[in-house]
Amino acid sequence: MIPPPKSTAELLTLCENIAGHSLRELADLAGIKMAKDLRTNKGWVGQLIEWHLGATAGSKPEQDFKHLGIELKTIPIDQFGKVLETTFVCSTPIFNTTGLTWENSNICNKLSQVLWVPVQGERSVPLPERIVGSGFLWSASEYQTHLLKSDWQELMEKIALGKIESISARDGEVLQLRPKAANGSILTEAYGEDGEIIKVRPRGFYLKKAFTQSIINQQFEI
DNA sequence: AAATGATCATTA
C-alpha cells in the first residue's frame, strides 16, 4: 500500500517512479493480478496507476487528491504520442441543475488541475508489455477554460430546457455529452420538452480527442 | 479510419 502523497512534490516523485515501467512490472509490485484484457475490465489501467500514486480508491464525485487539488487521469496514446480515446471527466448532473454554474460545477473543479499519465494503449501491444509514460501536471489556459466553459453552458442550457435527448456527441467544441452507464437499460430522471419528468440514460462529460491531443503536444514539444 | 453510442467492473 502506498500512503497518499502529502505534497504535490511527493506525488510527482511517485509518478516519476513508475514512468518507463511496464504494466506487468507495476501489477507485480502492487500485487494486483494482470487483467486478461481490457474488454471486460476497462478501468484496470487507471486503477493500477491509482494504487501506485497512493490515490484513495472510491467513487466520490471529487478530485483524486482533494487535499492537493489534483485530479488523476491516465490517457492512452500510441508510439507517436497520438491520443487514442476521448477522456471521461465526470458524470453529468441532469435533474436539479438550478443554481449550477461553471465555477461551482464538479467538472470545473476536476479540471482545475490534472495529473495526466500517458500509457501506451495500442491494441497491437500486449497489455502486460505496455509502458507507462511521464506524467505531468496541467491547468487549463484562459483560452482552454473559455472553450470548456462555453461548451458546458451550451450543453447545460439544453438540459435545463428539456432538450437532453437532442444532444449528440457532435455538439461542443472540446466537450462532449455521451451516455455513461453499465448498459442501455439504466435510466435516470430528466426534464422533457414540456417540463415533465422523463427517463433517460445517464450521461457523462468527455473531452474530445483534439483537445487532449493539444495538451499532450504542448507537453512533449517543449 | 475516425467517431459515436454502448458497455464492463467495482464500490457504496
Place this chain on the structure above:
DNA sequence: TAATGATCATTT
C-alpha cells in the same frame, strides 16, 4: 442507482 475507473465495437 449513481458514482468511480475507462475502452469497446458498430456505424459513419
